[in-house]
Amino acid sequence: MPNRFRSTLTLALLLSLAACGGGSAPPGGGAMGDPSQMPPPLVEAITVRTQDVPNIIELPGRIEAVRIAEVRARADGIIERRLFTEGTDVTAGQPLFRIDPRDLSAQVEQARAALARAEAARSNAAAIIRRYEPLVKERAVSGQEYDQARATLRTETANVADARAALTRAQLQLGYTTVRAPISGRIGRAAVTEGALVSATQATPLATIEQPSPVHAVFTESNAAILNLRQADRSGATDVKPLAQVDVRLVLANGTEYGPTGRLDFADQTVDRETGSQTLRAVFPNGERLLLPGQFVRGRIAIGTSPNGILIPARAIQFAERGASVTVIAADGTTSPRPVQLAGQVGGNWLVKSGLKPGERIITEGWQKIMAPGMKVQVKGDPAPAAAGQQPAQPAQKK
Incomplete structure (x- = not known):
């Protein structure tokens, strides 16, 4: 067999063995190497400390x-006009509705007439007393008649006071025909429209005013x-x-x-x-x-x-059906989940009520890379661990 042909055949066999995995694994593990020899995932961590926490x-x-005021009717009658714009600000004492005043105006005039009659009767009784006073001294009028005249004057005086109070009440009722705002604030929608019959005895609601600030x-x-x-x-x-x-x-x-x-x-x-x-x-x-x-x-x-609160970033917490937990890093670099009880959120951090102690380290970034408890991690900023079979780097000797 020619030497050239043998060389070509040998090269083809070597390539076939390498493609089938017959060759040795590349140094350092790699994708096809031992998983236990893979470098630990890189994470970020913080050390738990206590502090004064709000x-x-x-x-x-x-x-x-x-302040909320319900505007209600205090007089009977028909609503003639609405005097405000719904949804606007009103001031205390501002007219809001006008109720037909004619009936109550007539009652005021009637009460005024009753007061005039009572005052006339009192004046007549007072005049009788003035006439009787000299006659009593001369015994021209008996003492009984004089006492009766004085009693009549007191009755008529009381009638005048009663009539004056009735007039005041009638005037007050007439004033209620103009419904005014009890407080300043923003008024809502009107509960009635023009032409509606309102009642003082039923205290018909008309509108609501609420103080805005x-x-x-x-x-x-x-x-x-x-x-x-x-x-x-x-x-x-x-x-x-x-x-x-x-x-x-x-x-x-x-x-x-x-x-x-x-x-x-x-x-x-x-x-x-x-x-x-x-x-x-x-x-x-x-x-x-x-x-x-x-x-x-x-x-x-x-x-x-x-005083001794523990705050941890929200990104360090994993929420699940059983509650919140964090991933704790042990001294040898291994990790384990730890359930924690949260007390509340302060800004972007959570206040831990229980589950952590000062000095412990927890993962804040990269906890998603942890496949199982006990897995080792490399914390960003920490010195890298020595590879398998190698001695840790010794510090340089001073000359």
Whole structure:
């Protein structure tokens, strides 16, 4: 066989063996090497430390007006005119509706006439007394007649007072035909239209006025959570502020934070029988009128501070059906999951109630690379571990 042909055949056999994996594995493992020899994944980690942490609880709530006035009819009659524009601001005392006044005007005139009659009768009784006084001294009029005249004068005086009060009441009722705003604020839709019959005895509702600023934000918290907070305050785990010093921030329904800060001004001392919750209320300025009654908000209430609180970044937490957990790095670089109990969110961090101790290291970035507990990792910024079969690098000797 020619030498050239033998060389070509030998080269073809070597290529076939290499393609079938017959050759030796490349040094250093690689894709086809031993998985245990693969380098550990690179992660980022932090060391757990304690610090003074604001104790913030987040609660759902609703906006309520500080002052609400229901405008109702105080006189009987037909609505003649509506004197305001719906949805605008009104001032206290501003006319809102006009009720037909003719019937009540007639009652005022009738009461005025009754007062005039009573005053005339009193004047006549007083004149009789003046005539009887000299005659009694001369015994021309008996003492009994004189006493009767004096009694008549007192009766007529009382009749005058009664008639004057009736006139005042009739005038007051006539004044109710012009319905005025009891407070300043924004008025809503009119509940009646022109031509509607309203009644004072039934207190027919006409409109509602709500004061736009300031406003209240009303929250509810479970009684158990409030008891835990009080126990934490007594034990020193949390420093709870006095009620008037508790700041509250609002998060609106679209996720934006409301600018002005509010203060708690009321904490209910009774527990709702149906829900087992207590009511907390904060007052907020509302100069720009972004807060509307009935609006849904979330309140971040800074109850106090936790002297030895632990804050960890939100990206370090894994949430699952069983709760929250973090990945802890042991001293030898191995990892393990650790369940934690969270107390609340402070900015982009979570306050850990239990599950971690100061000095422990947890993964903040790259925990998704952990395939199973016990897997080793390389923390960014730490010196790289020595490869298998190699000695760690020795520091250079000084000459």
